[in-house]
Amino acid sequence: MYARLVLAHMPDPVATAQLWADQVSTGGLLGLDEIERVESANSALSAHLELAMARVAATGATMCAGPLFGPLQASAGLSRRLDQVVEVPVATAVAAKMFAMSLAAWGDSAVGDGLCTRAELGYLSGALSQLSSSSAKGEVTWLLRQASFVRCA
């Protein structure tokens, strides 16, 4: 069983992963990929990341679910096969385009939820639009936790 970037949407990712693990037959594997951490020194990218984390947190979920995998290790009948954090290279323009799409999809909901003002949203949208033609690389640190567990009993 494999899930990528799904636990980040769940209100209780550890319990959900445990439920998934319970469905795996003896000898079977559960593989999980979740964001460990994303950060940027660029002010527009970091402002978007802060807003995105707040939006996800408002739903009861955790955008960076990778650090939550620890408790699974102690779970009965599961043995950790792999646990690594890999850096995914993401160019500034790619991050900006992706973030701009999220912003457009959210519409004004972040304002309605009190997470930012309309002016801040407008500024962020303009800044991301400018960055989408940037040739910069190395401004974003995007870390993904990859873990797998084998069911031994």
Ligand SMILES: C[S@@+](CC[C@H](N)C(=O)[O-])C[C@H]1O[C@@H](n2cnc3c(N)ncnc32)[C@H](O)[C@@H]1O
């Ligand atoms: C960031 S996307 C990842 C999609 C795909 N796994 C990938 O890595 O490209 C998050 C996925 O989680 C799904 N999702 C969100 N909440 C969910 C829920 N409560 N139950 C099942 N799936 C959910 C969404 O429909 C979406 O397909």
